[in-house]
Amino acid sequence: MTPSSQVFSAQSAQQLLPLLAERLRAPLADPFLPDIVVVPTAGTRDWLIEQLGHELDANGTGEAILTNVHFWFPNEFNLHAIGTERAADDPWSVKRLRWTLLGLLTADPSLAPGFADAKSPLATAQRIAELFDRYSVYRPEMPATWAVGTQADPVTPLRPDKQWQYALWHAVHSVIGVSTGERFIAARGHLDPAAVQRALPGRLSIFGLDAYSPAKVSLLAELSTLLDLAVYTVFPTSDRITDLRSVDLGDELRSHLDLANDMHNPLLRSWSRAGLESMALLSRAFPKMQTLEAVAAPTVLGRLQQSIAHDESLAIPPHKKSVLENGDGSFEVHLCHGPTRQVEVLRDALLHRLAADPTLHPRDIIVICPDIETYAPLVGPVMGAEFRESIEGDATGARLQLPIAIIDKTTSTSTPVADAVAALFDAVGNRLELSKVLELLALEPVRRKFAINEDGFATVERWLTDLQVHWGIDDTYRATAPWNYPAGIEAGTWRIAIDRLINGILVQSPEDRET
Incomplete structure (x- = not known):
């Protein structure tokens, strides 16, 4: 296989998808060699598998298959690149590291602030293990610096509130030895071609990674001289790539400049620092990077994307203010009370979109959530509930249901029953607020105990909303500390709602109606 490198940049992963499909479509000289695709998350992997099936089926026969493609996550790739063939054998992997941390912290809780008071010691150890793992993957220079006894980040001194991490990391290091980050840094510039061929057979493609460290880019540059490498990266501001190519960040990011300070767009100034640093490193190491331009849609979202692409301020010219005033629906903000209501509004918004656009399918929709552990119990009962298709205002059509799949859920360290008790x-x-009670009722152990399915949950939710339940058992409950609500005000309590519900059951309706 002839060593080579190709680097592509685009404003969206959808633009890069056909390029990856074209690369995978070309047969390898050895049909038994795999294609290796490194992806940042399980969600990206699943999306690629689904989309590549359509891209590779150029004739629409439905007979195209995706086979002999290995999808790796960044840490798994790091381990293979430095000669560790099985990621599961790494004592610094999160699944093994959390138990080492739990043992150390149980013996000496002072090693981590707040561990002694933690409700779930294993969950706390899990979060610290994930933190150390992110350092090894995205900032390997930091653990390599710590290993030689320098308490820095990685060149500037650690802030006082971060110094406990250094002490705890060293305690772990003394138990399980050299970390992945150290080995990754040590391997840079000393790769054995034969070992690389064994660990990384076939073609190597990097797709959608959003952060690159100097060590990672240096390793990729070295690998490009040994194998067939292609990098597909999403970068929203194509106009700034030429300027970034001239920036020399050295080996230590964030130590002497902040590239985001030079941005004009406020979103870029706030959120783009890691992306700008990664692009500066990539464009400098691979100067022949190919940039794919996107045509902005004539919508509010298109205008926002265009302002980011060209690093413009968000000021809307007078002749284009009508775009915002009309509200074309391409960009919406909803103000909701509580997680349950947020999921309900999301469900309704998605159903409206699906009804308005026949070309849109559920597989085309991804929902990004910063706290999936909180919202996951609500997704099934609320978004997965059946509903009747409305035909010309008459909701008597076929029973439909949104297909929902939760991916990228953080490894849980508690049981469903423990979550229900909490x-x-x-x-x-x-x-006893309505939103909190509904969140409790949405949990699987509670629904199973009371034999409530998704449709039943939707019915209970509708009843409670119609009964205008807000909070409190009754007026006596509200009047006690710490609520100290004026006595005699029962409106919105559970007692009034239950009384109204029972009265409605006992009093016969003069006409038949659906409950």
Whole structure:
């Protein structure tokens, strides 16, 4: 296989997809060699598998298959690149590291602030393990610096509130030895071609990674002289790539300049620092990078994307203000009370989009959530509930259901029953608010106990909303500390709602109606 390198940059992953499909479509000289695709998350992997099936089926026969393609995550790739063939054998992997941390912290809780008071020691150890893992993957210079006894980040001194990480990391290091980050840094510039061929057979493609360290880019540049490498990166501001190519960040990011300070667009100034640093490193190491331009749509979202692409301020010219005033629906902000209501509004918005656009399918929709552990219990009962298709205003059509799949869920360290107990105490400790009770009722152990399916949950939710439940058992409950609500005001309590519900059941309706 002839060593080579190709680097592509585009404003969206959708633009890069056909290029990756074209690369995978070309047969390798040895049909038994795999294609290796490094992706940042399980969500990206699943999306690629689904989309590549369509891209490779150029004739629409439905007979195209995606086979002999290995999808790796960044840390797995790092381990293979430095000669560790099985990521599961790495004692610094999160699944193994959390138990080492739990043992150390149980013996000496002072090693991590707040561990002694943690409700779930294993969950705390899990979060610290994930933190150390991110350092090894995205900032390997930091653990390599710590290993030689320098308490820095990686060249500037650690802030006082971060110094416990250095002490705890060293305690772990003394137990399980050299870290992945150290080995990754040590391997840079000393790769054995034969070992690389064994660990990385076939073609190597890097797709959608959003952060590159100097060590990672240096390793990729070295690998490009040994194998067939292609990098596909998403970068929203194509106009600034030429300027970034002239920036020499050296080996230590964030130590002497902040590239985001030079941006004109406020979104870029706030959120783009890691992306700008990664692009500066990539464009300098691979000066022949190919940039794919996108045609901006004549919508509010298109205008926003265009302002980012050209690093413009968000000021809207007078002749284009009508775009915002009309509200074309391409960019929406909803103000909702509580997680349950947020999921309900999301469900309704998606159903409207699907009804308005026949070409849009559920597989084309991805929902990004910063706290999936909180919202995951609500997704099934709320978004997965069946509904009737409305035909010309008459909701008597076929029963439909949104297909929902939760991916990229953080490894849970508690059981569903423990989550339900925690939700129960949370509801009782928060005035028995309707949103908290619904969140409790949405949990699988509770629904199973009371035989409530998705449709049943939707019915209960509708009843409670119609009954205008807000909080509190009754007026006596509200009047006690710490609520100290004026006595005699029962409106919105659970007692009034239950009384109204029972009365509605006992009093016969003069006409038949659906419950």
